[in-house]
Amino acid sequence: MKPLGPQDPGRLGRYRMLAVIGRGGMGQVLLGQAGDGRLVAVKQIHAHLTGSSEFRDRFRREAIASQQVTGAYTAGVVDVDTDAENPWLASEYIAGPALQEVVDSFGPLHLSGLKLLATGLAMALIEIHRTGLVHRDLKPSNVLLTNEGPRVIDFGIARALEDDVQLTATGTVVGSPAYMSPEQAECSPLSAASDIFSVGTILAMAATGASPFQGVSTPQILYNVLYRTPDTSGVPGPLRPVVDACLAKDPVARPTPEQLLEAAGAIAAEPMWPVRVRRRIAETQDEAIRWATGAAVAAVEDPPDSRNPLRRNHLRVIAAMALATVLGVGAALAWGSGVTGHAVPMSEPALALTPDEARLLDPCRLLEPDVLGELGTPTAELVENGNSCDIAYTTADGKKVSFGVRLGISVRETREIFSMTGTALGWMPLLGDDTEARICERAVLTQNGVSMAVRVQAHMTAAGNGCPFAERALSAVVRRLSVNPPLREVPDDSVLRLDPCAILDRKTELDALGDPAKREQSSPHGCQVTGRDWGMDFALKEAPRPDSAARAAKSGLGVKSTREIGGRTVFVEELPYRCYLTLMVRPTRGDKAEIVHIDLFPAPDKIQPGACDRAARVMSSVIPKLPKS
Known part of the structure; x- marks a missing residue:
């Protein structure tokens, strides 16, 4: 990025301009900052392209349509002014290098990086x-690269320029010849293909x-796109069929984004960027933070009433708060709130729950309309069963x-399934x-904070x-968990607040299970212990009462009885070589x-x-360490 020049605007709408990200034939892209510190990428269109009302009308329609594009693999449009002298459009600022820059600097991607790129592009197109x-x-x-995948930018604008008389009169090609489709190269009607x-x-x-269609001139490139079969022999074998299918001259023969996603997902590789790419992503994020830091500090270096030390300190606190928002506090709000107008110089925040949050999560509140409302309207009552x-x-x-x-399923079991x-x-x-089923389940395993599985199942009542x-639904649930995880209200001495591994006694484990124990x-409420001779799953949770008739009728594990242990009644279900013990600490609801x-x-x-x-x-x-019932 470069500093603003004398001809660059200091402000566009509610955004203060900080730097120039780049310039091109359509206009320039500026780094902007909202009043709360969040950063946006502002594309300002050149004045000579905006002379006709037709252009502005097309730009307005495309900007409105672009605001409907959301998802983890696109940069969402957050603001627009089509009536300005130089129309502009603001989108989330993605602090990541462009794919072109990465390949130019570090060379081609390996198969793992290609898989992550292919799946991300497919999701963006969907x-x-x-x-x-x-x-x-x-x-x-x-295509910008972030730690969790690619992000597609600039959707919708090329369409607004398609019929521009000034562009077509000068022979300007709309789009990039080396990456055009054959139908685009010959000005035929376009489809999603x-x-x-x-x-x-x-x-x-x-x-x-x-590019497989590279040439020494634009006419040669367009000829290659239209008539030459590309040489894809340099593409790694597992990916080559996917690329060849996408490059079919006939649009009907190409895969859909969903089929592309499925084919890329079947490639046997871990989807991740090389280390050098991740370092470059970190450098880009650091650069964005430096610009944001400089802007926050400059805003309070010499305020009009700087002779008032209390006022000066107050403004410095505001600058620090704005910077904190940029560095991460605002990240959760930007990604999960669904409120238009918030963007941050980073990719989506990682889901990182504290131990207390993970143990007290309320699963039913994750299914309410404020989380899943975009998917429809609830038509039945919530049915809760523990976690x-x-x-x-x-x-x-x-x-x-x-x-x-x-929420309470073990990480190990989720990995196995x-x-x-x-x-x-x-x-x-x-x-x-x-990949396709009437009853389908998706899951994620947290990478930060408490290790846990979050699983969501969708069950179509009819064919589908x-x-x-x-x-x-899982995406909506993760967004809510990242921003404002809904917690149950439980007593201060509830067993749900306890760490299940910490409450176990080491000496007893070794004696009962065998070294190394x-x-x-295994989950926020579960601890798995593996010994030389025995294994154990231990859990502190809310569940059906062990003395309830419904549970007794449902259970078919083995001989059922009770046993006095440590002065408490414990329910026993015994098999020849296995044992289940359940102690009721306190009734709940x-x-x-x-x-x-x-x-x-x-x-x-x-x-x-x-x-x-x-x-x-x-x-x-364990019993002496439990709260008194």
């Missing part, structure tokens, strides 16, 4: 095409270092979908079971594919209670009796 827009100018310089062709050229460039909750929704087009949130889909959600790989609904936090649950089982090669005696020893060591 969101753009959902609004009825065709990007029309997809190219490496319009045109963007898929551009994605194919971008992937080929990222894999080889050059799980379910509800039925009806979508705007009349589809009936049931959603379920699962699901595989990676090839996409990311809020810095977390998106996990799933089926529940996977898109599961992904959209290794502990692992309905037939629910706070419980302590132990599941003790032998190691695979150590089948032996005596599970309940060992489980009783563990329970006996």
